[in-house]
Amino acid sequence: MKKVTNVAVIGGGASGLCAAVELVSNATDKNGIQVTVLEKMTRVGKKLLVTGNGRCNLTNMNAAVSGYRGDTEFAETALKRYTPEKNIEFFNSLGLYTRTEEDGRVYPLSNQASSVLDALRFECERLGVKLVCDYRAVHLKEVSTAFTRKIVVNNRDRFDYVIVAAGGKAAKIHGTDGDSYDLLKMLGHTVTSIAPALVSLNCENFTKSLKGIRSVCGVELVIDGKSEYKNSGEVQFTDYGLSGIPIMQLSRFVSMSPSNDIQIILDLTPDFSEEKLLSYLISRREKDTGLCENMLSGIINKQICITIMKECGIAVNGRVNGLSDEQIKSLCTILKRWKINVKNSRSFDFAQVTAGGLNCSEFNPETMESRLCSGVYCCGEALDVDGDCGGYNLQWAWSSGRTAGKSLAERINNAQNK
Ligand SMILES: Cc1cc2nc3c(=O)[nH]c(=O)nc-3n(C[C@H](O)[C@H](O)[C@H](O)COP(=O)(O)OP(=O)(O)OC[C@H]3O[C@@H](n4cnc5c(N)ncnc54)[C@H](O)[C@@H]3O)c2cc1C
Structure with a gap:
């Protein structure tokens, strides 16, 4: 029987959905891979719907690394690889077009944040990504035998690879309460001091x-x-x-x-x-x-x-x-x-973003893979990177999510070609 590579994306927000799309799009054998997005809320992308006052300021044409704080040296690789222009092209390829407004802020032509979420959701559906909602990941561990190595979520669900995209600690009402930190601490990762930002x-x-x-x-x-x-x-x-x-x-x-x-x-x-x-x-x-x-x-x-x-x-x-x-x-x-x-x-409840987060030195900036646990990736606000107001944080979510998805696809392609 043909072996299918199973990947879990923990968190169906901006970076997680984007990582899932990029991963399957770049997989050579699309039938040889199953990507499952595990989302705590009743629907994926709830936070995306409220971004930019319901209009979703999805990037900023001026989003250079100088508009970011935290580990900016780490962030630079993904931000330079997936520039605002490249991320707009990505959304164009999903049928979503944009308009640039004052100070370089970019919004969907529809002026509706739901268009951005729909573009990602429909592409996930087209690519066969499974979206599992009402699933809160609370436990993560690596289990190895002489022949297999799996990442096990909640002591039950076994995957070959996991991308942690469960966000930071800001705006709990939209699903983010710091779970990314707890999950990755279980694999030995550390977290810098965190604080509410854009508040x-x-x-x-x-x-x-x-x-x-x-x-x-x-x-x-x-x-x-x-x-x-x-x-x-x-x-x-x-x-x-x-x-x-x-x-x-x-x-x-x-x-x-x-x-x-x-x-x-x-x-x-x-x-x-x-x-x-x-x-x-x-x-x-x-x-x-x-x-x-x-x-x-x-x-x-x-x-x-x-x-x-x-x-x-x-x-x-x-x-x-x-x-x-x-x-x-x-x-x-x-x-x-x-x-x-x-x-x-x-407090965090009123903040748009988290300053601080998972220690970036424990991840590879070229791939977003953990340096402590092979096969585990992380992207988005969970990491110690936060940006200015005006589309910078979603720009980071797309760029880091795409970096994780693309590099994992290349790894799976190489393994399947062996
Ligand atoms: C009100 C508001 C307005 C904003 N407006 C903008 C804007 O216009 N432009 C901009 O650039 N940025 C904006 N931001 C910031 C931006 O939304 C975030 O930085 C971005 O969404 C982070 O992406 P992410 O994928 O890392 O995390 P998120 O988009 O937060 O997604 C994380 C997902 O993981 C899920 N999750 C969490 N824990 C678990 C778990 N244990 N198991 C399973 N799933 C889990 C959550 O429910 C969520 O769906 C705004 C934020 C807020 C709160």
């Missing part, structure tokens, strides 16, 4: 009155008095603190820091230099006989104006033309450098 921040004594307001700001992260990160973009004020893309981008540095002295400094008027702002404020004082609460409505949100007036000790029902030079100066300073004390980042 909002809890701030101290934060005024709830700003909840729901969005404002384009310059943003600086200061830890122990040292400037650690600067960017800009639309900041969202919430009832617990700050959110929005520029805040999420720097959140990994907050959650990774042991310090209690962390501040966000907002430039509420990034379009004005300090001199221009000062002369604007002075000209308002000259012309404006109205109430202070309306003084800045020409340049910032009124509720933010009221909040910072209070921080400067200015009575909002006072008159603009009654402001002293000192009050004008402190208003200018706070508009350009509003210091907000950060308590911490929100």
